[in-house]
Amino acid sequence: MNHLTEEQLVLYHYGDAAESAGTASIEEHLHACAACEADLIDLRRTLNAVDALPVPDRGDGYGSEVWARIQPSLNRRSEPWWQPLQALFVPRRIVFAGGVLVLMVAAFVAGRFVPDLQPAAPDGQEAGAPAANPQFAAVEQRQVRERILLIAVGDHLERSQVALVELVNNPAGPHVDISDERRNARELVFENRLYRQTALTTGDQAVASVLDDLERVLVEIANSPARMSKADFEKVRTRIEQQGIIFKVRVFGERVREGSVPSPVDARVHG
C-alpha cells in the first residue's frame, strides 16, 4: 500500500487532515509505518527550526511610539466640542449656504407668481387661477423648488465628476500628492451632504441614492493622507473605478441637466 504523501503529513501536522484522508486513518498508518513516522518527525524538526527564528523585540512602550508616529497623520484631532461647529462658519460655506437660501426663496417666489409653470387645470376649472385650488398651488411650488434643486445637483455632480477624473488621472510616481484633490473633496462633501439631505426631505430617492454613493467616495478621498504611496493610491483608484462612480455621476448628471429625471412631485402628478 502507499505511504502517506508529504501533503497529507503537512495537513495532519496542522490538524487539517480531517477533510481529506482523515486523521484517524493517518494515525493508524503512522503507528504501523516507521518510514512515514520518521518523515513526520523530520517535518516537525524543520518547523521547529522555523519557530526558532527570532523576532526583534519591541518593548512595552512600542505602541506609544507608533501612536506618536501616526498621530500627526490622523485627520481628526482632539478638538473642543465647539470646533466642528466653527468649521461650518468658514466664509466659503456661508456664501454657499446663502446661495442655497436665495435659490430656495427664488423657487418659492417663482412657484407662487409664475402662472406659466402651472399644470393643466382639471375639467371645469380655469387654468391660471392657482388661488382657486390651494392643493394645486402647493404642488406647483414644490415642482419649481425641485427643478431648481435638480439644476443645482446637476452642477454639483459635474464638479464632482471633474474632481474624480482629475484624481484617477493623477500621474503615479513612487508617491502621489493628492492634497488639492483632498481639499476639493472636502468642499464637495459639505455640498453633497446638503443636497442629499434636501433630496431625502423632498422624497427624491434616486437623487439621494446617487449622492449617497458619491459621498462615500468623497469622504474617503477627503480623509486620505495628502501624500500617498503608489500602492495606496492605486487601491483608491481601483475602488473608484470598480464602483463605477464616475460613470454613474456622469450619466445621472447628464440626465439631470437634460431634465429627464422626473422630480418626485412630477412622478406623483403624472404617474
Added chain:
Amino acid sequence: MDVNDAHDVTQAQAGDELAFRRLVERHGRGVFQLAFRLTGSEPDAEDIVQETFLKAFRELRRFEARSSFKTWIHRVAVNCAYDLLRQRPRRKAESLDAADEDGAQGGGIEPEADGTSRPDRLAFGAEVQRRVRTALELLTPTERTAFVLRHFEGRSLVEIGETLGLRTGATKHSIFRAVQKMRRALAPFVGTAVGIGKEGLEPGCSAGL
C-alpha cells in the same frame, strides 16, 4: 472580543481619538511581530505597522465587531504586507543553491544534546536562522502569507482563504508548497528524510491508506 477593546472601539468609532490611541498601544507589538514574520524586514514591518493603524483609523467605522479587534487589525496588517510582498522582487532559488554549497560542509553538524553553548553550536544555530530567513524569501507572497497565518497565527484554512481570496483547496496547497520549500531548503541542517528513503526503508509497508 476583549472587553477593553470593545469599549475602546465603540469610543473610537464615535470619534474619541484617545480610545484609538489605547488600541494602538495595546496591539502595536502584535502587529509588528506579524508584519516582521510576513516581511522578514524591520523597516518594512515598521512601515506596515504605521500603514495598518492609519488604515484602521480611516476604516474603523466599517468594523462591525463580528470578529475581535485583534483579528481585524491583523487582517488589515496582512493585507498591507501582502501588497508589499507582491511589489517586492523575490529572491531566486539560485541564492539558496549557492548557500547549499557552503552549508553542505555543515550538513553533518549536530547540536549538543546536553544544551551546552559551544561555539560551533552557536554558529550552527545562527546558520540555521540564516537559512530559514533565506528559505522564507524564496516563497511566493501567497505561500509566505498563508504559511505565516497557519503556522504562527494559527488561523484556520477558511480564514486564510478569505484573507487571500483563495478557495480552501488552493489555501491548503499554498501552505503545503511553503512547507515543502522550507524542508528542501533546511534539509542539510535539520534532517535527511524530506520525503526520501521511504521506498528503500520498507518496500512492503502494508499500513498505507
